[in-house]
Amino acid sequence: MNTPRQITTLRAAAVISSTIIGVGILSFPRYMAVAGGSSAPFVAFCGIVISFISFWLLASLCRRFPREPLFVFSRRLLGRPLAFVFTLLIFLIFTLLTGLTVRQFGDVATTVLYKKTPIEATIFLMLLICQLSARRSIIKFSYIHFFYLPLIIGPTVLITLISMRNIDWLNLQPVLTMPSVSFWRGAREASYLFQSSFVIILLVPYMQKPKQAVRAGALAIAVAGLLYLLIVIASVGLFGSEETKLLLYPTLESARSAAVGEGFLERLDALFIVLWVISVYTTVYTTYYLAAVLLQNLCNFQDQRSTSTVLLPLVFIIAMLPSNVFETYTWSLTLGNASLVVLTGYVALLWALFLFRRFRKKGASG
Numbered sequence: 001m002n003t004p005r006q007i008t009t010l011r012a013a014a015v016i017s018s019t020i021i022g023v024g025i026l027s028f029p030r031y032m033a034v035a036g037g038s039s040a041p042f043v044a045f046c047g048i049v050i051s052f053i054s055f056w057l058l059a060s061l062c063r064r065f066p067r068e069p070l071f072v073f074s075r076r077l078l079g080r081p082l083a084f085v086f087t088l089l090i091f092l093i094f095t096l097l098t099g100l101t102v103r104q105f106g107d108v109a110t111t112v113l114y115k116k117t118p119i120e121a122t123i124f125l126m127l128l129i130c131q132l133s134a135r136r137s138i139i140k141f142s143y144i145h146f147f148y149l150p151l152i153i154g155p156t157v158l159i160t161l162i163s164m165r166n167i168d169w170l171n172l173q174p175v176l177t178m179p180s181v182s183f184w185r186g187a188r189e190a191s192y193l194f195q196s197s198f199v200i201i202l203l204v205p206y207m208q209k210p211k212q213a214v215r216a217g218a219l220a221i222a223v224a225g226l227l228y229l230l231i232v233i234a235s236v237g238l239f240g241s242e243e244t245k246l247l248l249y250p251t252l253e254s255a256r257s258a259a260v261g262e263g264f265l266e267r268l269d270a271l272f273i274v275l276w277v278i279s280v281y282t283t284v285y286t287t288y289y290l291a292a293v294l295l296q297n298l299c300n301f302q303d304q305r306s307t308s309t310v311l312l313p314l315v316f317i318i319a320m321l322p323s324n325v326f327e328t329y330t331w332s333l334t335l336g337n338a339s340l341v342v343l344t345g346y347v348a349l350l351w352a353l354f355l356f357r358r359f360r361k362k363g364a365s366g
Helices: 009-020 028-062 070-078 080-113 119-133 138-166 181-192 195-206 210-246 250-257 269-299 305-320 325-365
Strands: none
Touching: 009 138, 009 195, 009 210, 009 269, 028 070, 028 181, 028 195, 028 210, 028 250, 028 325, 070 080, 070 269, 070 325, 080 119, 080 195, 080 269, 080 305, 080 325, 119 269, 119 305, 138 195, 138 210, 138 250, 138 269, 181 325, 195 210, 195 269, 195 325, 210 250, 250 269, 269 305
């Protein structure tokens, strides 16, 4: 596979990081508080560690085939029929993930921003922007993420740090509690936010240094994970774990409490919402692009431009299926559990076959 290697390690990290930071920012502290109470930051940290281990397994495998994406070299390891089945499953996962993510965006947007705008219009507009963006090459795809990441990270961290000036550190004690079933369930749910780092399978064949794929992912997960940790600390520290459990969007409430000077700079939640919309776009853009490329591979099309168009009505229908925000959340959790099993199991199976073939080749040569 002769590909132009134009994506740097830093730009690959930017793609993964801007993909991870998305729609879950607003409600993430509430789920962590429900799982761990005052230990919510520790729950989030454990979820980040789980995510990194999963990513390390995937990226370490991909860098051993630096000229091919995963759904190409998997044909040699699994055989075409079984590789086709797994590619189809992964396509369905990311198509559903795109639909449910954009539905969560629509629920928040119509509740906070566009109260008189039909949710269908909000969802369709976001999907249309992502569909048009998905017609671009992987190189331009990486540049878009690289451009938007500083706009997401910088102001969001600044607003979070400003809001942290008012926290009561007693709300974060005890920091550690005995891990329970709820604790580990929360850590597992936290890892769902990092599953879209699967996009590394598209980046490795175009990276200038594919051997640094793990380093790029580690940097991206560290940056995104630190941002999520700061958001959880700010929310639980400001409101306490019990009140955080009752807030629909704790991060937005903590942004409202942020102010600079005596009335000099207030209502930073308005700026935060703008940044949140950008972060949702980069997340949906990645999952949409990944689904389009997987469909292109399944149908043996030349590129993803035609499949990105075919995907639009399908994702829109999926986004409109849940009847309310609670059903959307339930479906998202179910999809997160299923994707964790499928993606982890798939990578583990490929690793086992790769090691088996390598040892057999060494045995034959010896």
